[in-house]
Amino acid sequence: MKKFISGNEAVVEGALIAGCTFYAGYPITPSSEIASHLSVRLPQIGGKFIQMEDEIGSLAACIGASLCGHKVMTATSGPGLSLMLENVGMAIMAEVPCVIVDVQRGGPSTGLATKVGQGDMQQVRWGSHGGYPIIAMTPSTIEEVVKFTIEAFNLAEIYRVPVFVMTDKVIAQLREDVDLDSLQNYPITNRKIAGSSEEFLPYRAETVTDVPAMSPFGGPHLVRASSTTHDQHGRPTSDPEKIAFKNERLFRKIQDNSDSICQYQSDLMPEAEALVVSFGISARSSLQAVAEARAAGKKVNFLKLLTFWPFPDKAVQDAARGVKKVIVPELNWGQAAVEVERVLGSQIDVIRINKTNGLIIQPEEILEKL
């Protein structure tokens, strides 16, 4: 049966289908419904819900619970995300699976608590110090929010990384009909767990693309999780060879698997003259504009990014082949556009449509440029 659920409710449904058993968070508009629903739903399945003192503690609690074997999630919005960044780095370095939902609102700073924005896309990529790759999903329908929350858990478990689900105020409160029953059997992936009898190293890796097996705290093995650069035992190291191996592995476990991580929808037509690239709620504006442009006889390609990080370079190149201009509508000052420009170089004119007044882009604003 179809249900009329909101984006925030869809995150909750996706998390529960994926096997989430732990949530720690601090309420912030427009993400708070995620916490309030999970505070009811998690105890019903034997899971744990904690309202923490702030967002720093929230992600820290998630990291601890993940290391104990839970599938974990926290949700926040821009101001809370800024506080979480230190622990994003911790989760990267200690290689801890976790899902972070960022319900974007207008910024900077406290900004617009009840209005939409898409201004955190580069922050999740670069916000924590030291340099690292990241995975971020950008669903644009309520069904996609369910699916890509599940995907976020799967990818976090496969690669032992924090994975971001980037929604926004409008998607969070947008209600659409979703067939949740059909999503109950969505494929689920669990982390690799070390056998109880084998000799365990917390960061055992043979090659620079390996993801070490985990063993939960309180289980059969001595486990170390460290934010200091460490060797395969999890002990601090200053050996350049071991440092290089660890850092290259953090980078390449994501980078070398970009093709299988990246998801997008491309809707291409022969002899297209323009391409629209978009994501999240702006992809909905774009989809309408492209449909109307085509109905008026224009030849337009459309590319919807469902994985924003790693950025799907190849999909952009393919969709832009032969077109004269590329239009990138987004609710910030060009955070996707700079990536599109990087991928395409100076060969094609990239037209930015940027809006930061708390409203979503109207299809007419895109049609004007097509």
Add this chain to the structure above:
Amino acid sequence: MEIKLCGVGGQGLGLAGRLLGEAAIAAGFHAAQTTAYGVESRGGLSTSDVLISEDDILFPEVRHPDVLLLMANKGLNSNLKGVQHQTLILFDPAVVSDPIDSPGNKKTYPFLDLALKEFNNNSAATIIGLGALVHLTKVVPFELIEEAIRQRIPAKAHQLNVDALNLGRKIAGG
């Protein structure tokens, strides 16, 4: 069909839109609802857009309303944006000034006065308005809205809301 419910925070516009959406999907349609509101919990500009279609809904905000339910004067000019000649505009002249310069098929009803007299409850005004809207547009079967009320609203308020909905139908000629 594109339906826009407009008023201020606390009037239950989000709920009314949700009831419409739930009735629509029960009737086999696709539906999308977006809401806009300010940081105030009461009294700020509040709107609820509902789109109901047999096809997938691409853009989830109302652009050219088929129906507009105006429950407050606040934000009137922006709420009238996109209104066309055939747009059905329902409003209470006691609280909303006549959008005299705007196109549209205007119908006035004393939603607030009835809510206070019949139910001693000003929030019932929006559900009375919803009853009138559903009767006039036939956008969803009336009984599916009643069913959505039973599913969505706490039991102790079922009767009041069903009564308010039916009063809306009655004043609209049903």
